[in-house]
Amino acid sequence: MMGHRIVKLLAVVLVCFYLDAAAYAASVYKVAVLANKGKEECAALWQPTINELNAKNLLGLRFELVPMTFKEMLVEIEAPKSDFLILNPNYYVQIELAQSGQAIATLVNKRLDKALTVFGGVIFTRKGRGMRTFADLKGRTLAIPDEESFGGYLSEAQTLKEQGISVKNHFRKVVALYNQDEVVLRVMDGTYDVGFVRTDTLETLASKGLVNLSRVSVIKLPTLTVALDFPFLVSTALYPEWPFVKLNSVSREAAEEVSRILLSIKPESDAAKAGKYFGWTTPLNYRPVHECLRSLRVGGYKDFDRSSFLLLWEDYAYYFLGGAGLFVLLCSGLIVNLALGRRVRKNEELLRTVTDFTYDWEYWISKNGEFKWMSPSCEKFTGHKPADFKQDAQLIFAVIHPDDRDAVRRHMSATHQSEGKCESEFRIIDSAGNVRWMQHVCSPVFGRKGEFIGRRACNRDITELRQAKEVAESASKVKSDFMANMSHEIRTPMNAVLGFSQLMKRTDMSDKQKYYVTAILSSGQLLLSIINDILDISKITSGHMALEKIPFDLRETLTEAMRVVEPQVQSPRAHMTAHIDPVITGRYEGDPVRLRQVLINLLGNAAKFTASGEIVLTVRRQSVRGGQEHFLFSVKDTGIGISDKKLKSIFDPFMQADTSTTREFGGTGLGLSISKFVVEHMGGKLEVRSKIGEGSEFYFSISLPRLFLSGEIVPDKPAVEVSASTIGARLLIAEDNPANQALMKEFVAMLDCTADYASNGQEAVDLLRQGCGKYDVCLMDIQMPVMGGIEALNIIRTSISRDFPVIALTAAAMSGEKERLMELGMTDYLSKPVMFEDLKAKVLQYRKKK
Numbered sequence: 054m055m056g057h058r059i060v061k062l063l064a065v066v067l068v069c070f071y072l073d074a075a076a077y078a079a080s081v082y083k084v085a086v087l088a089n090k091g092k093e094e095c096a097a098l099w100q101p102t103i104n105e106l107n108a109k110n111l112l113g114l115r116f117e118l119v120p121m122t123f124k125e126m127l128v129e130i131e132a133p134k135s136d137f138l139i140l141n142p143n144y145y146v147q148i149e150l151a152q153s154g155q156a157i158a159t160l161v162n163k164r165l166d167k168a169l170t171v172f173g174g175v176i177f178t179r180k181g182r183g184m185r186t187f188a189d190l191k192g193r194t195l196a197i198p199d200e201e202s203f204g205g206y207l208s209e210a211q212t213l214k215e216q217g218i219s220v221k222n223h224f225r226k227v228v229a230l231y232n233q234d235e236v237v238l239r240v241m242d243g244t245y246d247v248g249f250v251r252t253d254t255l256e257t258l259a260s261k262g263l264v265n266l267s268r269v270s271v272i273k274l275p276t277l278t279v280a281l282d283f284p285f286l287v288s289t290a291l292y293p294e295w296p297f298v299k300l301n302s303v304s305r306e307a308a309e310e311v312s313r314i315l316l317s318i319k320p321e322s323d324a325a326k327a328g329k330y331f332g333w334t335t336p337l338n339y340r341p342v343h344e345c346l347r348s349l350r351v352g353g354y355k356d357f358d359r360s361s362f363l364l365l366w367e368d369y370a371y372y373f374l375g376g377a378g379l380f381v382l383l384c385s386g387l388i389v390n391l392a393l394g395r396r397v398r399k400n401e402e403l404l405r406t407v408t409d410f411t412y413d414w415e416y417w418i419s420k421n422g423e424f425k426w427m428s429p430s431c432e433k434f435t436g437h438k439p440a441d442f443k444q445d446a447q448l449i450f451a452v453i454h455p456d457d458r459d460a461v462r463r464h465m466s467a468t469h470q471s472e473g474k475c476e477s478e479f480r481i482i483d484s485a486g487n488v489r490w491m492q493h494v495c496s497p498v499f500g501r502k503g504e505f506i507g508r509r510a511c512n513r514d515i516t517e518l519r520q521a522k523e524v525a526e527s528a529s530k531v532k533s534d535f536m537a538n539m540s541h542e543i544r545t546p547m548n549a550v551l552g553f554s555q556l557m558k559r560t561d562m563s564d565k566q567k568y569y570v571t572a573i574l575s576s577g578q579l580l581l582s583i584i585n586d587i588l589d590i591s592k593i594t595s596g597h598m599a600l601e602k603i604p605f606d607l608r609e610t611l612t613e614a615m616r617v618v619e620p621q622v623q624s625p626r627a628h629m630t631a632h633i634d635p636v637i638t639g640r641y642e643g644d645p646v647r648l649r650q651v652l653i654n655l656l657g658n659a660a661k662f663t664a665s666g667e668i669v670l671t672v673r674r675q676s677v678r679g680g681q682e683h684f685l686f687s688v689k690d691t692g693i694g695i696s697d698k699k700l701k702s703i704f705d706p707f708m709q710a711d712t713s714t715t716r717e718f719g720g721t722g723l724g725l726s727i728s729k730f731v732v733e734h735m736g737g738k739l740e741v742r743s744k745i746g747e748g749s750e751f752y753f754s755i756s757l758p759r760l761f762l763s764g765e766i767v768p769d770k771p772a773v774e775v776s777a778s779t780i781g782a783r784l785l786i787a788e789d790n791p792a793n794q795a796l797m798k799e800f801v802a803m804l805d806c807t808a809d810y811a812s813n814g815q816e817a818v819d820l821l822r823q824g825c826g827k828y829d830v831c832l833m834d835i836q837m838p839v840m841g842g843i844e845a846l847n848i849i850r851t852s853i854s855r856d857f858p859v860i861a862l863t864a865a866a867m868s869g870e871k872e873r874l875m876e877l878g879m880t881d882y883l884s885k886p887v888m889f890e891d892l893k894a895k896v897l898q899y900r901k902k903k
Contacts (some may be wrong), residue, residue, distance in 0.1 A: 204251030666691025814845030
């Protein structure tokens with residue numbers, strides 16, 4: 054009966070992993086991505102993100118990556134055929150102007166391991182060239198990446214324009230090199246005087262040893278205000294990173310689902326690592342990009358506001374120079390007036406599109422606190438028109454949630470020129486009486502002479518995004534709680550199964566009985582291994598698996614892995630050998646448990662699929678650099694091999710080379726997936742070579758810091774007596790499961806100890822109140838009726854003893870469980886199933902010295 058219950062529980066766990074994969078939608082959403090570094094590199098960077106969208110969505114949506122060149126993306130913006138776009142901010146402005154799409158997330162970029170949502174431009178020279186101010190740049194030669202580059206050209210051009218300098222008119226020569234790194238190198242070698250690049254370019258080259266920053270001079274305004282924690286050199290204002298855009302053809306539900314998945318992407322995920330970013334955040338305000346492009350009259354603003362006499366002269370100079378006669382002048386004036394009227398009407402329509410029809414609640418406020426302008430969208434949120442706010446500046450506090458009014462009031466009263474860009478979140482009560490969350494972004498506004506005249510602000514409704522994030526976090530917690538509960542429910546009976554099997558093996562039995570007991574132990578250990586694999590996959594998918602960094606003996610770890618797998622080589626025609634580089638001696642720093650797990654998985658697979666021939670573990674040191682030793686690990690066999698078609702999916706969870714493999718050899722198909730994840734987190738990459746009928750080779754390279762050589766003195770560490778007598782130790786054991794309590798009685802007798810037993814936490818507390826001094830240690834189960842182990846521990850620590858040893862005896866094995874229990878006050882930790890030798894070591898460690 055117990056075996057059937059365990060199998061049913063395992064079936065439930067496996068079904069839960071496949072629930073998300075059950076739904077499949079026939080429609081495919083195309084995600085067009087600007088391939089600014091070529092289509093092949095674009096596919097490598099963004100395909101894992103598309104895979105994440107396909108794997109995690111709950112609606113059964115399907116997504117396809119479409120890399121596009123700059124020209125293709127411009128055509129796509131004019132006549133969209135895709136559903137979603139990932140592109141640069143200046144291209145996105147054209148989408149906002151045409152009202153054909155909306156940003157649903159903003160990229161959190163990764164630059165030298167810094168998480169950034171904004172970027173800017175750098176205007177730099179080589180020190181010693183006599184250029185310290187913007188005025189010194191006139192008449193010089195300039196190198197830029199490209200005129201389409203926002204951070205490498207447009208942001209710098211706008212900053213210079215504000216200082217009265219025109220890139221096209223005041224530089225002697227402007228050259229586009231089409232590469233940011235090349236711009237830096239050519240300025241530093243003296244080929245060109247001045248360079249424009251995007252922020253982080255100089256620091257990235259400096260980290261590679263290609264540029265000495267002490268020889269670089271960055272030119273910026275003394276009054277430039279940027280975020281205090283911005284880690285890179287900058288000369289311009291900061292602008293938001295690339296947006297993820299949904300086009301108008303996409304349904305609200307699909308957009309919300311994509312937004313939820315993007316916001317849940319972790320920095321350690323395959324998508325983030327391949328894309329070289331940290332994740333995604335709620336969409337930022339792209340108004341600063343609009344203002345930059347409008348000021349420069351490029352992109353969607355190319356013909357905007359060209360009504361001044363100077364601009365009209367640029368467009369219609371030939372009319373004024375066509376003749377000196379009155380008739381010619383009158384005709385020219387008529388033509389100019391007609392053109393001017395058309396352009397004025399066009400600009401008025403464009404201005405209404407940008408301002409009156411914006412989805413966000415935007416406003417400009419003077420330095421005296423008066424609202425100078427407010428977008429009509431404010432009525433949608435508040436029920437009040439823009440004129441109402443202009444008449445009463447305090448009206449805004451009436452619509453803000455009472456709990457947030459003081460914070461917003463302090464923010465608005467404190468905002469001034471020196472603060473730069475500010476961001477916050479607050480709640481409002483909308484016109485329908487609903488509470489909605491707003492993302493607030495504001496920044497200073499300066500007049501033509503550089504004087505501070507007020508602040509501009511944008512309030513964006515993020516209620517649905519917050520709700521989607523909360524739903525995603527709640528779903529993740531439910532899954533983790535379920536897995537923790539399943540772990541407890543499965544491991545509790547497994548404790549008795551394996552424990553009593555150990556005890557039975559120590560008794561006098563016939564050969565047939567010993568065979569039966571050995572089979573029970575072997576099958577139990579296999580079942581426990583499957584449970585651990587499932588828990589590992591759960592940790593991986595939730596992002597909770599972490600690697601330790603502790604001293605260990607690498608050669609000893611290799612030997613242990615061989616020792617575990619050798620009994621699995623059943624065929625007399627197969628044998629296992631190891632070729633270990635003789636230079637591998639002493640101690641290294643890393644995670645020996647996870648490394649041993651990878652090697653056991655690879656060796657176990659080789660043993661499983663090799664009926665004749667050999668299985669060879671090879672470990673070779675490849676190089677030594679700065680205290681790090683680089684090792685190549687290889688497991689090669691002469692087994693059945695893997696076809697080329699199946700090699701592509703061999704590392705996917707629950708996958709094996711063939712369904713017949715599971716029937717013939719068994720296994721869950723999780724080992725290689727887990728091994729791949731562990732190796733990647735160690736800084737390596739697990740790869741495979743194989744041919745059908747000839748065998749397979751799995752190999753990976755990782756680096757480990759050297760700690761001690763053989764013969765060197767190892768720092769002292771607490772020693773545990775492994776052979777000392779335990780006579781005289783008295784234990785208190787709190788365990789509610791009758792079978793496990795009976796098992797503990799047998800273990801206690803074998804340890805030559807005495808013990809009192811409690812069936813719940815309350816009984817354990819009562820016994821300790823009578824005198825905890827008579828006990829050496831308490832073994833406390835966590836989940837018990839009447840009073841659980843944690844509640845009992847709190848009473849012990851607050852009213853009985855803060856130092857009395859209490860060891861957690863738990864069937865929970867999720868990531869972080871040991872650390873959580875230790876933080877709550879447990880002295881130590883034993884995970885079920887409890888092995889006799891582990892229990893003996895703990896008793897010896899905490900036994901009072903007699």
